[in-house]
Amino acid sequence: MAATVLVVEDEKEIRELLRRYLERAGHGVLTTGSGAEAVRLLGERGIDLTLLDLGLPDVDGEEVLREARERGRVPVVVLTARTGVEDRIHGLRLGADDYVTKPFSPTEVVLRVGAVLERARGSSAGAAPAASYGGGRLRIDESRHEVTLSGVPLGLTPTEWGLLTALASVPGRVYSRYELVNRVRGYEFAGYERTIDSHVKNLRHKLGDVGPELVETVLGVGYRLGWGRDP
Structure with missing residues (x-):
C-alpha cells in the first residue's frame, strides 16, 4: 500500500x-x-x-x-x-x-x-455495506472508512476505528481487552492491554452523551456495543 x-x-x-x-x-x-x-x-x-x-x-x-x-x-x-x-x-x-x-x-x-x-x-475490496445501529443513530461505512452519529461525521483515530468496528461486528458480545488488542493491533506487547481503557475513554468522548451506553463496560471482563444492529 x-x-x-x-x-x-x-x-x-x-x-x-x-x-x-x-x-x-x-x-x-x-x-x-x-x-x-x-x-x-x-x-x-x-x-x-x-x-x-x-x-x-x-x-x-x-x-x-x-x-x-x-x-x-x-x-x-x-x-x-x-x-x-x-x-x-x-x-x-x-x-x-x-x-x-x-x-x-x-x-x-x-x-x-x-x-x-x-x-x-480500511479495505474497500469485499467490504460489507454500511451498517446502522440504534435505530439509525450510529452508521458505520467500512468501504468509505466513515462513522457518523446522528448524521455527524466522527473523526476517529485508526485505533478508535478499530475498537468501534470490532465491537460492532457482533453487537452485545463482550470482548476482553486481550481480544481487542489483537483485533485492533494484530499483535500484542506487554502492557498494551492497559491502554485499551484510555482509547475507550477517548472514543466515548467523541461519541458524546451516548458514549457510555454505546460502548458499555462489563466489569471484570471487557467491553461490548450497547446498541443493536438495525435490520
Missing part, C-alpha cells in the same frame, strides 16, 4: 536508513530532523503517516504527535530509545498508532508502517 511517509528523526543515519527501506517498499518519503519543520510539513503536504522520534532537539516530539493528530488525524508510529513499558503506554495514550523501540530492524518498521496504513485506510 504505497503512501507518503514523513520521517522525523534527528539522527541523519537513521533517517536515511528508513528512507531507503521505505522507498524500496514503494512509499514516497519526506525526511526532517526538526520538530518545527515536521509541524510545517504536516500542515502543508498530504502526509499519510508519520514516523516520529520523540527525542527531538528543538520541539518536543509529543507536541509533533499532537499536531499530527489534529491535522487530519495522520497516523503516527513512534520511534524512541525509551524501552520501558510505562513509556510505551504513555506514547500510545497520547495517540500514537504504534511504537517501535531502538535499536530496531528497518524491515520491521516497514511492516509496521504497512499494518498501520491498512488499518487507517
Whole structure:
C-alpha cells in the first residue's frame, strides 16, 4: 500500500536508513530532523503517516504527535530509545498508532508502517455495506472508512476505528481487552492491554452523551456495543 511517509528523526543515519527501506517498499518519503519543520510539513503536504522520534532537539516530539493528530488525524508510529513499558503506554495514550523501540530492524518498521496504513485506510475490496445501529443513530461505512452519529461525521483515530468496528461486528458480545488488542493491533506487547481503557475513554468522548451506553463496560471482563444492529 504505497503512501507518503514523513520521517522525523534527528539522527541523519537513521533517517536515511528508513528512507531507503521505505522507498524500496514503494512509499514516497519526506525526511526532517526538526520538530518545527515536521509541524510545517504536516500542515502543508498530504502526509499519510508519520514516523516520529520523540527525542527531538528543538520541539518536543509529543507536541509533533499532537499536531499530527489534529491535522487530519495522520497516523503516527513512534520511534524512541525509551524501552520501558510505562513509556510505551504513555506514547500510545497520547495517540500514537504504534511504537517501535531502538535499536530496531528497518524491515520491521516497514511492516509496521504497512499494518498501520491498512488499518487507517480500511479495505474497500469485499467490504460489507454500511451498517446502522440504534435505530439509525450510529452508521458505520467500512468501504468509505466513515462513522457518523446522528448524521455527524466522527473523526476517529485508526485505533478508535478499530475498537468501534470490532465491537460492532457482533453487537452485545463482550470482548476482553486481550481480544481487542489483537483485533485492533494484530499483535500484542506487554502492557498494551492497559491502554485499551484510555482509547475507550477517548472514543466515548467523541461519541458524546451516548458514549457510555454505546460502548458499555462489563466489569471484570471487557467491553461490548450497547446498541443493536438495525435490520
